[in-house]
Amino acid sequence: MSHAQRLRQRIEDEIVSGELALGSRLDENQLAARFGVSRTPIREALLQLAATGLVQAKPRRGAIVSAPEPHLLLAMFEAMAEMEAACGRLAARRLVPEDSEALQAALAGCKAAMAQEDTESYYAENYVFHTVVYRASRNAFLAEQALSLHRRLAPYRRLQLRVRQRLPQSLAEHEAIVAAIVAGDEIRAADALRSHVIVQGDRFTDLVAGLWAPNAA
Numbered sequence: 001m002s003h004a005q006r007l008r009q010r011i012e013d014e015i016v017s018g019e020l021a022l023g024s025r026l027d028e029n030q031l032a033a034r035f036g037v038s039r040t041p042i043r044e045a046l047l048q049l050a051a052t053g054l055v056q057a058k059p060r061r062g063a064i065v066s067a068p069e070p071h072l073l074l075a076m077f078e079a080m081a082e083m084e085a086a087c088g089r090l091a092a093r094r095l096v097p098e099d100s101e102a103l104q105a106a107l108a109g110c111k112a113a114m115a116q117e118d119t120e121s122y123y124a125e126n127y128v129f130h131t132v133v134y135r136a137s138r139n140a141f142l143a144e145q146a147l148s149l150h151r152r153l154a155p156y157r158r159l160q161l162r163v164r165q166r167l168p169q170s171l172a173e174h175e176a177i178v179a180a181i182v183a184g185d186e187i188r189a190a191d192a193l194r195s196h197v198i199v200q201g202d203r204f205t206d207l208v209a210g211l212w213a214p215n216a217a
Contacts, residue, residue: 004044007035011045015054015065016159026055026063052152073156074199080153081198083146084133088189091136092181099136103178106132114171122167123158129174133193136181160199163206170196 011031014020031042046063049055053073056066068076091099106129113122130150134143150157160166173196180189 002041002044003037004041004048007031007037007041008045008048010035012049012052012054012155012158015049016155020065022065022067024065025061026065028062052155054155076149076153077156077197077199080146080149081194081196083142083149084130084197085190085194086142087134087137087139087146088177088181088193089186090139090142091133092184092186092189094138095136095181095184096138099132100182102132103129103136103181107174107178110171110174114167117167119158119161119167122170123161126157126161126170126174127154133177133181160206 011020011026020026026046028039028042028046032039035042046055050057050063053068054066055063058064067073106125109125110122110129113125127150131147134146137143161170173192177189177192177196180192
């Protein structure tokens with residue numbers, strides 16, 4: 001990670017945990033003094049956060065803590081689910097030994113993080129797992145687009161993992177995804193990835209509540 005990326009993650013953590021409430025002003029000078037850095041990496045970090053919708057530039061107010069409207073967030077997750085389903089379908093059709101081994105290794109990494117009950121470590125392994133699925137599709141353009149949207153949704157996917165019992169559920173879904181891809185079952189692989197990513201019903205309610213609860217407090 002670059003210096004700006006590390007700062008982005010620290011600020012992101014404080015936003016999704018509620019330490020920085022929606023509507024809070026993010027002053028570059030104050031953040032630079034707090035983290036002991038110049039304004040340049042702070043500015044870069046805020047720009048990265050703006051790309052995810054967690055920060056918004058306001059006239060005469062500077063950067064403030066924000067969040068996408070629920071309908072936009074739902075639309076992004078819907079698009080992400082369809083992209084991942086396509087990656088899974090193609091991976092099941094085109095799987096090569098190299099990608100099969102990478103999938104098993106990524107799954108093992110998720111299991112190890114799950115055993116430690118470490119949400120952040122699990123998220124890191126989860127990121128690796130999904131990038132391996134993208135690569136296994138053997139469609140470079142699709143993989144690039146999926147990775148780009150995955151990064152944009154990263155703060156919200158991390159927030160999802162903090163919901164009670166989500167880690168074991170996520171791991172079970174990963175196991176089903178790998179089994180379907182290795183078996184060459186395109187339909188099952190696509191369905192497993194789509195349902196793994198899509199946020200509907202209680203999952204979407206939990207996500208929205210996690211984002212907006214600090215503002216209501």
